[in-house]
């Protein structure tokens with residue numbers, strides 16, 4: 001039986017086919033050369049943590065396959081400003097159209113509206129999509145271990161670094177952690193632990209807490225998904241996890257910025 005991740009990846013393969021028809025590598029390189037230098041994504045996140053705060057990647061997400069429509073009143077530029085004022089270190093913008101009702105234009109709008117660095121949140125399995133991420137103004141890309149083999153992970157990471165993009169590598173369990181550690185990425189990446197299983201949608205903060213003892217020393221870990229209450233943040237920070245990726249709980253509030261402030265106060 002094919003699960004949601006398989007379904008998404010099948011659509012991505014079609015999208016990559018279309019992208020290849022639309023842009024040659026040189027055409028994308030031309031678009032990239034028109035972009036300003038990426039804003040330091042990891043640096044912004046780490047600066048908040050160094051200063052003793054929570055480093056939050058605040059997510060701009062209209063809908064998801066597990067929750068359906070999350071926010072009807074959806075203005076990415078306005079939300080980006082809310083998040084910036086609420087103390088976010090970085091933004092995450094969903095660009096997947098079919099499953100998350102995202103768009104590349106939402107990333108452009110959010111990034112132009114503020115000075116925060118932005119991660120392109122999508123299912124990236126081809127170098128062309130990494131180039132596209134840079135061409136639309138992304139500062140960081142997500143690489144999902146569950147969607148990639150070791151060698152692909154290594155190649156896409158190298159491609160991103162060459163384009164001066166930061167990388168968030170996402171895992172969900174021990175096997176994926178081993179896969180990432182074996183992929184030979186050096187230490188130039190943020191390690192995201194997704195508390196949500198992308199195949200079943202089951203979400204538990206224990207996912208992060210259980211994997212912590214297995215992580216290499218000095219690993220810059222980001223806990224992702226299901227963070228909804230100040231107590232969730234406190235629990236993580238008590239376990240020395242200071243970087244967060246938070247979407248839904250903020251997007252559901254009338255003022256996402258105020259919600260962020262309250263969450264990390």
Ligand SMILES: O=P(O)(O)OC[C@@H](O)[C@@H](O)c1c[nH]c2ccccc12
Nearest residue numbers: 194224225226227245246247248249
């Ligand atoms: O809305 P939440 O539960 O706060 O989760 C945000 C983020 O972690 C989630 O959107 C996410 C994590 N990894 C992903 C991979 C693809 C799409 C989405 C995601």
